[in-house]
Amino acid sequence: MKYGKTVLLALAGAVSMLPLQNASAETLHVFMHSYDMNLWQAVFDKYEASHKGIDIKVTVGGNTSEQQAQYLNTQMSAKDSTLDIINLDVVRPAQFAAAKWIMPLNDDLDGGTKYLDRYLSAYSKANVIDGEVAALPSRADAMMLFYRKDLLKKYDIDPPKTWSELSADAKKIQKQEGGDLQGLSFQGAAIEGAVCTFLLPYWSTGHTLVDKDGKLTFDMDAAVDSLKLWKGFVDDGVAPKNVAEIATDDTRQDFQRGAAIFAVEWPYAWNHFQNDADTAVKDKVGIVALPAVEGGKSATCLGGWQWGVSAYSNHKKDAVELTKYLASREVSKYIAIHGSLLPTFEDLYTDADVTKAVPWFADLLPVVQSAHARPVTPRYNEVSNAIRTTVNAVLAGQTSPEQGASQMQARLQRILR
Amino acid sequence: MSQAVADRQETEERQTVGGRFARLMDMGDGALAFWLLLPTAVLLLAIIVYPVCRLIYTSFLSLSLTSGLPASFAGLQNYRDMFADPVFWSSFWNTVIITVVTVPGALVVGMALALIANIPFRQRWAFRLALLVPWALPLAFCGLIFAWFFQSDYGIVNDVLRRLGLPTVIWFNSYAWATVAICLTTIWKTSSFMALIILAGLQTIPRSLYEAAEIDGAGRVRQFFEITLPLLRPAIAVALIFRTITALQTFDIPYTMTRGGPGTSTVTLAMYIRQNTVDFLDLGYGSALAVAMFALSMIVTVFYLRMIRRGA
Structure with a gap:
């Protein structure tokens, strides 16, 4: 009798546990960068509130694109199932899809690849690899020229349209202002940003680095000119001598403390210039499209981040749902207003709510639309390394622009053969 | 029975x-x-x-985890690529230069430190303790600390140069200066290991030999060359072998100080192997590079073994 009672109690207990089991949260692990965390936490909180039973945990792994790639390289090679959703730089979907680290999303999206038509065309292009949707776009990005409105006004100078105008303007202001005011700050450290540094003037000449089929279309003259242009800024004293040590956030900090007239930067910096406690340039910052080379067209480097679903995830269905939400118009608008992150939807650039918060977005759409993508290849890490170490060596005076360009060509030929 | x-x-x-x-x-x-x-x-x-x-x-396979392709036999392709790869050659020579400079450098400095530590004076314990510190410090920390020392704007090295009225140097902006910085750091870090082994060797030399030499009228310098050095031979050989093998595998100090820059000019063989296998996931090519390093280590080991046998 006593025995039977115990069994009954245990059964009752087990039954009462069942609904609890269902309601207990399924945890989705999201891998991303560690900056702008408050912004993203708000986005995740909103999703958790409307999706009972989903618990979102964030895993961070380094603050730069290369550091994150390094972390993911080991994690994904080990077929680790702890990550469900991965935040990817625009240059990575090709590698991750080829390695089968992220699952193709075609079957989970209405219309397959057509689902991407809602996004800016650069991002629908970047996220379709071999006819499969590899990831969904999170935010857009494009390099811009930041300038000191107050200084240009003081000397009655219009924002430069070409790099040589920029050089002349910078020298003029530097001479008048004196001190060690930098003319131009750009990225010369051997980081991902240095790839864009090299490609900006290169693209501006009208040349491409690879063709549609991923074959190398390296133009020696354009490459030499690009390296000469940047080295010239250093030799003329427009850029600082130690530019080979300067990474993206160093440029941001130098400009923020008022130490530079011009800066080649990504839009994230604008929020810091306006709102950081230590900013010396609040309301003194202008943003325009990057200058062109003489006789060329202005060109900028396409950035941006995507959401991919890990092929080793144990919660693929829920992960895909969350990914769709994170790449939705609603989220894109929210992060544009609250984080000055560029939208992936065309109409949001002129959306009244968005332009109220970030007025200069209205002028940005044509810039983003004409932005050039870095080469799409599974071996992008190697391509990037060949370019950025060469830029770094030339800026350090280690290699001449001519030698650098021919070394770069040789290394790229080996990688992209 | x-x-x-x-x-x-x-x-x-x-x-x-x-x-x-x-x-x-x-x-x-x-x-x-x-x-x-x-x-x-x-x-x-x-x-x-x-x-x-x-x-x-x-090393004979074409095996890249980023390609999504299964491993396939590639014959000597990885080796052909390697011999045609300028970064391989520069990393090879960097490894050789670091070894050739820092091993004798650490030997000389380590010998001096050991001789001082062997002089009987009252505060000797403090000196010996200080001798242990560089040896106990992890290589990567050492690299990071010295990277700050050599930093161009606020590093202590340039500060001292400035105070002495000497021109300062952007250390990591040139191959030559970056290599000098790496070698100095490596010598500082590794000479204490040399000193410890040599100190142990010094303590096995009987005092009576020196006393006898003194009576015979041999000066300090002569004593060093006639007694100390010959009797230290086995200790020096052991220290050299250990130090050379680790020098050929130099990774931590250049990785933390220069990351191989400017450009790829200070990349060592071990760093290049790591980059190809971990960053590029090109296991075939990375293995070929590792075989090259293995061969280099074998050559050096055989050389030392022969030297010891000849000495014995």
Whole structure:
């Protein structure tokens, strides 16, 4: 009798546990960068509130694109199932899809690849690899020229349209202002940003680095000119001598403390210039499209981040749902207003709510639309390394622009053969 | 006792544990040696011979985890690429330069430190303690600390140069200066290891030899060259072998100080292997590079072994 009672109690207990089991949260692990965390936490909180039973945990792994790639390289090679959703730089979907680290999303999206038509065309292009949707776009990005409105006004100078105008303007202001005011700050450290540094003037000449089929279309003259242009800024004293040590956030900090007239930067910096406690340039910052080379067209480097679903995830269905939400118009608008992150939807650039918060977005759409993508290849890490170490060596005076360009060509030929 | 009974007894004895042990003791020296060495041999096979063979095998494959393609036989392609790869050659020569500069450098500095530590004075313990610090410091920390020392704007090295009225240097902006910085750091870090081994060697030299030499009228310098140095030979040889092998594997200090920059000019062989295998996931090419490093280490080891044999 006593025995039977115990069994009954245990059964009752087990039954009462069942609904609890269902309601207990399924945890989705999201891998991303560690900056702008408050912004993203708000986005995740909103999703958790409307999706009972989903618990979102964030895993961070380094603050730069290369550091994150390094972390993911080991994690994904080990077929680790702890990550469900991965935040990817625009240059990575090709590698991750080829390695089968992220699952193709075609079957989970209405219309397959057509689902991407809602996004800016650069991002629908970047996220379709071999006819499969590899990831969904999170935010857009494009390099811009930041300038000191107050200084240009003081000397009655219009924002430069070409790099040589920029050089002349910078020298003029530097001479008048004196001190060690930098003319131009750009990225010369051997980081991902240095790839864009090299490609900006290169693209501006009208040349491409690879063709549609991923074959190398390296133009020696354009490459030499690009390296000469940047080295010239250093030799003329427009850029600082130690530019080979300067990474993206160093440029941001130098400009923020008022130490530079011009800066080649990504839009994230604008929020810091306006709102950081230590900013010396609040309301003194202008943003325009990057200058062109003489006789060329202005060109900028396409950035941006995507959401991919890990092929080793144990919660693929829920992960895909969350990914769709994170790449939705609603989220894109929210992060544009609250984080000055560029939208992936065309109409949001002129959306009244968005332009109220970030007025200069209205002028940005044509810039983003004409932005050039870095080469799409599974071996992008190697391509990037060949370019950025060469830029770094030339800026350090280690290699001449001519030698650098021919070394770069040789290394790229080996990688992209 | 009949023969049959005796035989049976012997069989029974053999079957007991004690009997088996007795039989083990009976077997020849060769067989005993075989069984005693077997565990070590199996362990060495598993952790050294197998990985080395596997490495050599992989170096003939086209195996890149980023390609999504299965491994395929590539013949000598990885090696052809390697010999045509300028970064391989510069990393090879950087490794050789770092070894050739820092091993003798650390030997000289380490010898000086050991001689000072061997002089009987009262605060010797403090000196010996200070000698241990660089040795105990992890290589990567050492690299990071010295990267700050050599930093162009606020590093202590440029600060001292400035105070002395000397021109300052952007250390990591040029191959030559970056290599100087790496070598100085490596010598600082490794000379204490040299000093420790040489100090142990110094303490085995009997004082009476020096006393006798003094009576014979030999000066300090002569004593050093006639007594100290010859008797230190074995200690120096051991220190050199250990130090050279680790120098060929130099990774931490240049990785943390320059990341291989400017450009790829200060990349060492070990750094290049890591970059190809971990960053690029090109295991085939990375293995070929590792085979090259293995070959280099073998050549140096054989050279030292011969030198020791000739000395003995």
